[in-house]
Amino acid sequence: MSKFECELVADLLPRYIDKKCTxxxxxxxxxxxxxxxxxxxxxxxxxxxIIGATEDKPAKRRRLSGGIKVLLVVLGYLGIVIVALMIFSYSLMNGVL
Known part of the structure; x- marks a missing residue:
């Protein structure tokens, strides 16, 4: 085989493997x-x-336990209440209300 043909085939192999050639x-x-x-x-x-790269398993996602989810929700609500109280107290101190 000629060197040119081998170089041409080497360049075309990725498209051939992906079935994107004429x-x-x-x-x-x-x-x-x-x-x-x-x-x-x-x-x-x-x-x-190429086949090995497509067969890799996706990374596992860690799931939070029920107790941790409840704790995060409570902390979120607590944060909202604290911010609301801060706004309310700021309004009272500055005579807005």
Whole structure:
């Protein structure tokens, strides 16, 4: 195989693996891979890497226990009450009310 064909196939392999090539390009790559050991090995490595990357599991999300959720809700309401009291006391001290 010519060096140019191997370089061309190497450039096109990602699109071929993603199935985004035209029919003619797909046939050219498949014919070349059948006859060129180096490009076939490159294809196998690239295909394995792409398949392995898509099979990774998403990161686990930690869930809060019921007690912690209740505590956070209570703290949120407490914060709202404190802010409301601060506004009310500021209004009283400055004669707004």
């Amino acid at each position: 029919q003619e390009t797909t046939e050219f790559i498949e014919d070349h891979i059948k006859s060129c050991e180096d490009c076939r090995e490159l294809f196998e490595v690239m295909n394995t890497e």
